[in-house]
Amino acid sequence: xxxxxxxxxxxxxxxxxxxxxxxxxxxxxxxxxxxxxxxxxxxxxxxxxxxxxxxxxxxxxxxxxxxxxxxxxxxxxxxxxxxxxxxxxxxxxxxxxxxxxxxxxxxxxxxxxxxxxx
Amino acid sequence: xxxxxxxxxxxxxxxxxxxxxxxxxxxxxxxxxxxxxxxxxxxxxxxxxxxxxxxxxxxxxxxxxxxxxxxxxxxxxxxxxxxxxxxxxxxxxxxxxxxxxxxxxxxxx
Numbered sequence: 214x215x216x217x218x219x220x221x222x223x224x225x226x227x228x229x230x231x232x233x234x235x236x237x238x239x240x241x242x243x244x245x246x247x248x249x250x251x252x253x254x255x256x257x258x259x260x261x262x263x264x265x266x267x268x269x270x271x272x273x274x275x276x277x278x279x280x281x282x283x284x285x286x287x288x289x290x291x292x293x294x295x296x297x298x299x300x301x302x303x304x305x306x307x308x309x310x311x312x313x314x315x316x317x318x319x320x321x322x323x324x325x326x327x328x329x330x331x
Numbered sequence: 332x333x334x335x336x337x338x339x340x341x342x343x344x345x346x347x348x349x350x351x352x353x354x355x356x357x358x359x360x361x362x363x364x365x366x367x368x369x370x371x372x373x374x375x376x377x378x379x380x381x382x383x384x385x386x387x388x389x390x391x392x393x394x395x396x397x398x399x400x401x402x403x404x405x406x407x408x409x410x411x412x413x414x415x416x417x418x419x420x421x422x423x424x425x426x427x428x429x430x431x432x433x434x435x436x437x438x439x440x
Contacts, residue, residue, distance in 0.1 A: 222427055249373060257366070259373040306428065322420070324427035
């Protein structure tokens with residue numbers, strides 16, 4: 214089946230630093246990738262939709278200058294949390310939508326990246 | 332390797348009951364989640380089970396058996412709006428989420 218990986222799995226950083234999270238589709242190509250935040254036992258909150266080769270579309274209330282998204286290839290999207298603060302501590306999950314035949318609506322989710330900002 | 336299995340698609344009738352099964356093999360276990368996802372929307376949290384047994388929340392119930400690596404989501408009094416994909420996800424020993432591929436539930440009148 215389709216696999217989505219995220220790196221790193223865990224990040225602990227000091228307040229004010231920037232953190233980059235990678236999301237890769239390992240065995241399929243994805244024109245669209247999604248970035249979510251999740252707080253404990255809550256629904257995934259969509260932050261932005263990333264399309265390969267174009268600017269990301271951010272959801273209302275998500276600061277695009279703080280959460281920089283780059284989708285440079287069909288298998289890689291990155292989320293950079295700039296000048297991270299403790300309130301940015303969360304579980305960040307990406308997903309990728311396959312373009313190779315089958316159900317175009319199927320999203321494959323990554324394992325998540327835990328960010329703790331001290 | 333780590334693996335989550337759930338049926339690809341299920342069909343049920345409005346007003347009826349449906350059970351969506353999920354079996355898992357993971358390195359460690361820190362809980363099992365069920366999410367509902369309508370097309371084009373973000374997954375919505377339904378339930379979290381970490382201990383064996385049945386958790387009931389309105390029309391939805393979730394069951395877990397850790398010894399069997401098995402869970403199910405039970406939906407009662409089905410409504411047309413319950414047509415969606417249902418995702419099973421297990422948190423492993425590293426607190427990473429292992430996702431099932433999702434079960435597309437089709438509700439017919």
